[in-house]
Structure formats: structure tokens, C-alpha cells
Amino acid sequence: MPHDQHELALHLLSAYDTQLREETEMLGATAIDRSGPLVRGKFGSRGFVSYRDLAGLTGTALDDLIAQTIEHFARDAHVSSFEWKTRGHDAPPDLSERLLAQGFQAEDQETVMLGEARLLAVDVHLPPGVQLRRIDDQADSGPDLRRAVAAQERAFGVPFDLEDFVQSLEKKRALVEVWVAEAQGEVICTGRLEVVPGTEFAGIWGGGTVPEWRGQGIYRALTAQRAKSALARGVRFLHSDSTPFSRPILERSGLLPVTTTTPYIWSRGQAPHE
Incomplete structure (x- = not known):
């Protein structure tokens, strides 16, 4: 990617993180709450997890947050599934492995275009x-x-x-x-x-x-x-x-x-x- 396009991509990514995550992804949700860095929402029988970043959580602290989130949605008998939407530029890099270890299934990767x-x-x-x-x-x-x-x-x-x-x-x-x-x-x-x-x-x-x-x-x-x-x-x-x-x-x-x-x-x- 040429230098000017790279700079533009970084600007667009910043706007994406600032404007299109957290509460913005909860439009139409029937219920919304916060847990640490996470915003959690319900859309009928489905749940959704959004965040701007994970506040530097790694290791056991991140595992605990994932487990608490599973428990939150599992307690609601009306929720059959929920999505934890990851982005490729997010930290830590082993988040995917930690989600898989706690029973999540990965869907197809897509490219965010702006x-x-x-x-x-x-x-x-x-x-x-x-x-x-x-x-x-x-x-x-x-x-x-x-x-x-x-x-x-x-x-x-x-x-x-x-x-x-x-x-x-x-x-x-x-x-x-x-x-x-x-x-x-x-x-x-x-x-x-x-x-x-x-x-x-x-x-x-x-x-x-x-x-x-x-x-x-x-x-x-x-x-x-x-x-x-x-x-x-x-x-x-x-x-x-x-x-x-x-x-x-x-x-x-x-x-x-x-x-x-x-x-x-x-x-x-x-x-x-x-």
C-alpha cells in the first residue's frame, strides 16, 4: 500500500474505532449493559459483545472476563447464542485462542473496508x-x-x-x-x-x-x-x-x-x- 494510502487507512481505522464500536453496534438492541471494557447487548434470542479495546487485559484476567461474559448470557434462558466480534488489529494477539478454549466457534474472517x-x-x-x-x-x-x-x-x-x-x-x-x-x-x-x-x-x-x-x-x-x-x-x-x-x-x-x-x-x- 502506498504511503499516502497507508496514512489514510490509519485515519479511517481511527474513525472506525471511535465511531463504529461499543454503543454504536447496539442500535436496535433490546437490552444493553457494561462489564469492564465490554458493552453487552441482546437482540432477541441473540447476544452481542462490543468494545473499543480490552483495557490491556491479558492472561488470566482476560480468561476471567470471557468466562464472566459466558455466564452473563448463559443465565438468560432466552439467549441461545452470542457473538464476540474480534478485529485483527486488537490486542492481545492470543484473544482468538482464548475464546476457542472456552467453547466459542470461529466464523469466516472478513475484511473491514472503509x-x-x-x-x-x-x-x-x-x-x-x-x-x-x-x-x-x-x-x-x-x-x-x-x-x-x-x-x-x-x-x-x-x-x-x-x-x-x-x-x-x-x-x-x-x-x-x-x-x-x-x-x-x-x-x-x-x-x-x-x-x-x-x-x-x-x-x-x-x-x-x-x-x-x-x-x-x-x-x-x-x-x-x-x-x-x-x-x-x-x-x-x-x-x-x-x-x-x-x-x-x-x-x-x-x-x-x-x-x-x-x-x-x-x-x-x-x-x-x-
């Missing part, structure tokens, strides 16, 4: 017959949301909880936009824009194209449309936790990789590793 929204807000040529449309701002958005969820399940190959999604959308109605690309009456690509109140950021999430339509610029076009909408809302920066599929598209558009993120999941009934 940059100016204006860099993505460009005109992108679409294949013939493909149209972009926002679907959450209609009087009856239910049928379109169901079609979008079905397309997202095809794009990512995993189930997607429609009920949880609709409930989350209702809680953040003024902050979330759901966009789709359609062809021949079918949803072929989906993506959300989520404005983060009190910050300079909006997130671009859930972007996925069904397999037979990939490689034709549709995800890039949907991202550009969300960037234009973000600018219209006064947003300066966009951020995304990117898969290996979306990272190169966002990087070519001018976003920078600033760190990585790996979710560690504790589920009720999991036993620590021996």
Missing part, C-alpha cells in the same frame, strides 16, 4: 433488462422483502430469518434502506444501506448476487446506488465487512482494507475445548 461514499457513487452500466429498486419504502413491502430474502439465501447458500429481519427493519426504519436488482420479475441481487446516527458513516450490508448473474457488474451497480443514497443523506464514509467476493469490487471503487473481523460464536450447550 472509504469516501463519493468514490462509489458513480454510474454503472447494467445488463439489458436489469433494474434497481428500493423496496422498503412501500405501503406493503412484505412480498418484496420475502423475495429479497429468498434471493439472499440463494446468493449466500445459508438460511436467512425473514421475521428477525423485518423486526430489525421496523426498529431502524428511518435508518435502513433495502435495495434490489431485478430481471424478468425475479430478484437477482440484494443489499442494504444502514445509516449510523451520530457518526459520519453508513454501512453497506447483505450484498449478494445469485450465482447465474454474477460477474456482470450488478453488485457494483447496487453498491453505487446505495452510495448515491448515502450521499443524499449527508453521509461521508461507507463501511463494509467484506467477503472475498465483494472486497475486490469495493477496493477497485476506492475503499481501503483497514483491518479484519472474525465473529466468535458461543451457543448454548457448547462445551469448552479440552
